[in-house]
Amino acid sequence: MKPLTVLLLLTTLPCLSVFAQEPAPEWPVLKPAANASPLPGTEKLTEKGDLSHQLVLANDAFLDQQLAAAEGTRDALWKIGTYQAEDRRTELAKLLGMDRDARSESVRFEYYSVQKAQKAVAEGLVIYQVRWEAIDGIHGEGLLLEPEGKDHLILADVIAIPDADQTPEEIAGLTEGDSDTSPYALLLAQSGCRVLVPMLINRNENTYKMTNREWLHRPAFILGRHLLGYELHKVLAGVDGLIATQGKAKDRPLGVIGWGEGGLLALYAGALDTRIEGTGVCGYFGPRERLWSEPAEHNIHGLLSTFGDAEIASLVAPRPLVIESGVYPNFVFRPDEKGEPEIIEVHSQPNGKPGRFSVPSPEGVTHELERLQQIAGVDANLTAITSEQAVGTSALETFTRGLGIEPGNRLKTPIAFKKVYDDPEGLDHIAQRHADQMTEIDRFNQRALIQSHQDRQTFFKDLKTDNLDAFAESIESYRDIFRTEVIGDFEIERVPYNPRSRKYQEGPKTISYEVVLDVLPGVFAYGILTLPKDLDLAAGEKRPVVVCQHGLEGTPQDVIGEAKHNAYSAFATRLAEQGFITFAPQNGYKYFDRFRLQQFKSQSIGKTLFSIIIPQHQQITDWLAAQSFVDPERIAFYGLSYGGKSAMRIPPLVDRYCLSICSADFNEWVWKNAATDPKSLRYSYANKGEYEIFEWNLGGTFNYAEMAALICPRPFMVERGHFDGVGSDESVAYEFAKARNLYAAKLGIGDLCEIEWFPGPHMINGVGTYAFLHKHLNWPGP
Template identity: 55%
Template sequence: MRKVGIAGLIICLTSLALGAPDWPSLRKVVERSSLPGTELLGESGDLSITMIEGVDRFLDAEIAAELKDRRGGTREELARILGLPRDQNPEGNSFRYAGRRWGPIGNGQNYTVNEVRWKTFGNMEALGLLFEPSESAPLVDVIALPDADQDPEELGAMEPYSERQQTHPFAAQMAMAGCRVLVPVLIKREEHHAMPMREWLHRPAWELGRTLAGYEVLKVLAAVDCFRRKNPSRSGQTTSRKIAVVGWGEGGRLALYAAALDERLDGALVSGYFGPRGRVWDEPADRSVFGLLRGHSDAEIARLIAPRPLVIETGHFPEYGFRLDQEGIPERIREGAGKRGKPGRLLESKDEAVRIEVELIGTETVALRSTNCAIQPESWRMMLEKIGVGVPPKREEKSDSGWAAIKPLQTVKDIARRHGEQVQAIDRHNQRVLIESERVRGELFKIVKTDSVENYEASITPLRERFSKEVIGEHASLQKLAEPNAHTRSYQEGPGTISYEVLLDVQAGVQAYGILTLPRDMKLDGSEKRPVVVCQHGLEGRPQSTVGEKDYHYYKAFATRLAERGFVTFAPQNLYLGWDLFRILQFKANAVGCTLFSVMVPQHRQITEWLAGLPFVDGDRIGFYGLSYGGKSAMRIPPLVDRYCLSICSADFNEWVWKNAATDQWSARYSYANKGEYEIFEFDLGGTFNYFEMAALICPRPFMVERGHFDGVAPDKTVAYEFAKVRALYAAQLGIGKRAEIEWFVGPHTINGDKTYEFLHRHLQWPVTPAK
């Protein structure tokens, strides 16, 4: 017992020698009161989650409003949101036989099957199987698109699919009926980096202003080019045959898009896809299209096909899901997940829902068929008849020797190799586009004038507007703020500070929540006005993370420490809390052409307007300081919130587009392309605004970066590379170099609170006094 007592005494003396803990000593306020001029906050529970759930309901209402409006879109806009204008297919295109020894890989009753290649965008080549009639000239050219998880061989009932198909073997059936049929290879959903392969390729494409669906539509349009031109391996005559497109599942989606975009396609059959898209956010990530519901739901896209015929099959949809719970519903985990991809499943629309969507098309050129197996002969016969192509009756019926017999030289390994080649080709194209993206952004910023600060401010304004409308996105209902209706209650107090929880109305059920911390020696009657620092938490953080012991190793209680220095501070709750809860919000927002920040920007406008209206605040001296995801906020929110007179980005600044889109082995450690933050990608950021360009939108206001050498967000060299451009703009071009700084410190992913505090004192014009 004596030894234990001595040990306890030693521990006690050691603790005294080491002093108090690093975080500030704060205690809960017992008797709650409101900030003068506000109502007492009475709400209980988790106010952060309540706020985020309110935004969820707001986005549901925004989607419902878009679906009710149903204004028609255009081909040009559909092409833009799919990313097609960024890439061009080559001229003078043709099919090249690519099978072993240049011979057919299979022979049917009256057709042959060859593996072919054709050029597409960039240095890409598409691959597929070409089914060609062997006894007569083709009646029609058909592009037959499988679901993503089907190999082309399945559409021909070829080995290893001769006894199992998810659809009728419609490529073989149409070839037997006299059609020339091309079946392209699509990217499968098989798992890669703990996510679907399609999502892994879609992520960088999205960041670079493209989509995986857009890439595959370009393959289809390139095939149309091949069918339309002279084929040197044939008679040498220019073809005038009709061209049709047929698809099931993912292939049905691509057939719908391709027919809407290219009027050279004379007709289309869409199976296993068409229906209401109000829950597109619940589908796999690669189904996402930025702003799809603003004029390009399925009915609106189908309207672009008219007056050409469209046949829609319903009743049989592919079954697929990723990260589903025991009931087959996409997971909604709030504290992290083992797999990195977005939870989602392919939607199966009921016949009645499809019928209602078809009625919205409003044309007589659409036929709807309900079937129990996809791509029935009656369906494609109907479509061909509508484009004026008659097929001899029952010519496609199977006989004992009807289907193509696959040659031993074409093996399952060959099929896997072919798919792997397509994956690598798209990945290489994404990486080439990534390299070119800096030049594209440079072209965009040529309109900026740097001969004077005044001319700079005038010339940068259109780019701020583009950033707001096209990258961040704008909800019309949030552009006018409601009365803040501020409710507050005292929260914590320390030796030199007192804090209040604050709840503000923004608009349409959207609220803003945060913690206001005041210096105790400050007068609240308006006889003095002080600057404010808005202290923004990072991923999965809360306002409480910035004030005291909670998450101190990251935030160093900087909201309280700055208040101890005499600043008013406000720590808002941003939306990135709750794992799947907030990440799905991004996909809901994307569906209507918006992002998480399209809600957070109005929230911060309301916060800063309310702060500026407090009698003890100088509304012209409100700065922003954010860590990690709060650093992302520091790059995106201040450019669009005029009240922010400066911005500090901590533990986040780097070559952001590279961090999202790079897939090479060295970059993989840092890149989000293979990580769990599946919501992080912003459409076409690569072609518009990297972190230098975002800093240029903040300029000429003061801007600072806080960077720890051991921060795993990025290597020092990519941070330095991107900041060098910021420094050149401020110092060399505009002559305001004192307004742009970076602090390098020896440390990890954390607030350092040294040079950044000096920066705040200097630019917010508040004297440096010893912390109390």
């Protein structure tokens, strides 16, 4: 071989060796720690297994304890002589969102054209198709059964409410085949009653894999309204219409009766409106502590803090109340192999909430009846019936006697009508009627969405922005509302930290510890503390901390290393490599249905998931602030996705957070929850699987700009990727402009409020935000 050839080979080999090496990974290379010794000042952590799962289960057990205690709390609120029934009626109507929209002042029944009006006639009885206005833009629609002829006087007016999966025609005796109930609207009409039968939205599953009722409930809920509230407006407007059309018979008694969903509405209507002189509740009465396991549209925020079925029924007293138990709608959405609502812990495709129409045990019904007797005392005018037939003869006879009617045999055998809906035209009409009612409510929700911007402006009218002192003073009343009415506060004293830790991982520049802290009885916090290796724990140096929050279904491990690096960019470790201390907490939004149903447990007693998460962060930040190596004035929050949701909800109520960064979540949040137009559905939660995401009445109180006002005057930043599917650039910019206006234009502190746009997806970009942290935490850049 020639010398030149040898030289070339010798000089080329090192290069070949370099090119043959694997490229360095983008994520930090972290290895298990050499030992599991604890952080100084803590006990050794010995818990085994998946701590994130244990945390979620502990949250669940805590909520079950709070639900079990709710009945005792209500007992104290309902002692005889300690409350005014009218105040409780007002409170119940507010929980249902019925205070938001005025009922129509002059209600008249609108009969269909003559050709379609008279759908069935028998001797002495006629049935009409009718509609009536309930609130502006929403109508009731159904059947009106009238005794007819000089020998058939109307003795009472009744609203008979079917279950959601029944049509008015079914309880009017106009359909063939078996029915879940007697044709009780028809039987009441035979007994001399004029009977109005409203239709309800059914529980059919739609194309978005949820029921029709949940589809309408979701936007209504965040806008401070409720599907049950809309349907009660229809029922009570029906009361208005019946009274307005009584003619000279102004003293004619009026009652409401229903089964299943109709029983629920009858109970609530009888409680709310004292013009209703008799109430029949069939297939719906019992303990309500498992409200969270019922269909989504039964979720009434804060109901169980004040009302169970017994408390609501007590508002009917001293008017007659009939409660029939024994037969209930057989409805389960997303059933498991045992027929119970399924609880899936891994990410799955279903969009709708699992739920079952409540079927209480006989013992449960008896217990709730006893509570009703205790609350109502001598005023209770109650008849409790157990029946093997829904809306059976005994219940109907007792109900009509309460209205002053002696029914005789007319409640036992329905007259025979021609079944007018055997023909396609009749069936088409039923389907079109339901579609029209769906469209009306959806349209009303979208109109309320547009109106919500003005509602929030009115809500925030007392905020002072003349100067920072006036702002700081006036914002506190809004912070209190946010804490108590939006997030919910258990107001339980936190327990001692009892800190446990163990070394977890090491990198070239960092070392991390798993940390567990006790928070509330049975509730703990868990996270990963990452320390720069150049931090001398014994030297007394105090450094800033960045709390790095994972997103949906995440864990602390996701934000520190290789796991899910494409989204999180290992930002908890990267920031520690730049000299910050970081802490990555486990938040409770993990394990799919398990945590989502916790939102419903929480909301039933006026709380939310964040009612537990916030005390966990208060404990974490207090513990961090107590560490000798932490500057307690420089603890920042930075979260991605659901962690971005956390960035908008936690720092307003955890004052140790000196700044907040919302990444991959900031939005026109109310629009993102409530919009149902085809273009918006690309981004909206209205048709997605996050069925827990909807928070009561944010539309009337706090959008993201208003939450940012609760963070102000602390530094606030948004990190936004142009290709992030959580929303459009326009919606993000629209909402951020309002926050920026407060900081820059009104308060003159524009340097504390920033947004970074970058050409990327749903991820931590770590450029502008890192500079923001270095600037406001007063830490030198890399």
